[in-house]
Amino acid sequence: MKKLVYILLSVLVLNSCSDFQKVMKSEDIALKYKTGEDLFNEGKYKKANRLFEQIVPKYRGKPQAEKLMYMHSMCFYKLEQYYLSSYRFEQFVNSYPNSEKAEEAAFLSAKSYYEESPIYSKDKEETVKAIEKIQLFVNSYPDSKYLSEANELVKELDFKLEKKAFEIAKQYNRIYDYKASIKSFNNFLLDFPGTTLREDALYYKFNSEYNLAVLSIKELKQERIAIALADYNALLKAFPNTKYLDEANDLKEQLEKEKTNESKS
Template sequence: MRKLVYILLSVLVLNSCSDFQKVMKSEDIALKYKKGEELFNEGKYKKANRLFEQIVPKYRGKPQAEKLMYMHSMCFYKLEQYYLSGYRFEQFVKSYPNSEKAEEAAFLSAKSYYEESPIYSKDKEETVKAIEKVQLFINAYPNSEYAEQANVLVKELDFKLEKKAFEIAKQYNRIYDYKASIKSFNNFLLDFPGSSLKEDALYYRFNSEYNLAVLSVPELKDARIALALADYKTLLKAFPNTKYLEEANELKEALEKERTNNEIKS
């Protein structure tokens, strides 16, 4: 019985493949549309799109073009070909702004750009582009059923930019380029004042100021110690119970000793 079942399944699969190939080779665009829609509804997006790609140009300007363009775009999205789905859905909205699918298409276009955004450590260009696209959707459809999701996407994308800027500043600290680290953390705090990484940024800026101060020549040391202690106060004012409290207090005590020693030498 098992052998018989396998044989029957094999026959069905072969017939299915054979039918698909026949439609692919056919000159009948209506047949291709029908078969493509059938495959789309079955979730066979790769095969459906192979047919859609053949007939999309031929249906341009026809009544069926709107639905065809939507299915074509959705196939790219389902296949995780986000660069293409972002572009195709964008074109759909431009071509059919009054379509009942326009809002969904606009959201999926924006989400496609979001999906194309790389991890924070990569180039930020695609992330910036994705933020622009999602924000455009929110502005165009402020009361959309997708608005909440879109706002979540913007927050995630914004955090990628924050994380990248933070890690760059922290990396300068790790490689002992304390001036660059301080400058980068100052820019970070100006650019992202409400960041969830603010506590970390304030501590590592103070850490960089500390290291720059203790490594300074005597004539620059007092001024840099003062800057470092000012950063210590800023950290404690913003986060009185900071997770870095023990480390920060140790650095503060070391700075005060360093200042006293420098005064004696002077």
């Protein structure tokens, strides 16, 4: 019985494939449109798009073109081909700005850019572009039902940029380039005043100031110790119960000893 069921299923699959190939080879664009639409509704986006790619140019300027272009774009999105879906949805909005699907298409185009954004450690160009595209959508559709999701996407993308800038500054600290680390953390705190990484940035900036101070030549040591202690105070003022309290207090104690020794010498 199981063997019979398997044979019947195999025959159905083969017939289905055979029917699809016949439609692919057919010159009947109406048949391809209808078959593609059915496949699209069944969630068979790869097959549907193979048919749509054949007939999109032939329906240009016809009443069916709007729906066809929407389905064609959505297939790319569902297949996670986001570079193509962003482009196709943009084309759709430009071609049919008054369509009832225009708002959704504009959002999915912007979201496709978000999906293309790499992890924070990679180049930030695509992330910046994604933020710009989503912001453009928000400006164009300020009352959109997608507004809340769009804002969340921007928040995630912004954090990628914050994380990248933070990790660059922290990397300078790791490789003992304390001047570059301090400068980078200063820029980070200016560029991202509301960052969730503020506590970490303040600590590592202080850590870099500490190391720069203790490694300084005699003529610069007192001045740099004072700057480092000011950074310690800034950290504790912003985060009295900071998770770095023990480490920060240890560094402060060392700075106080260095300060005393310098005063005696």
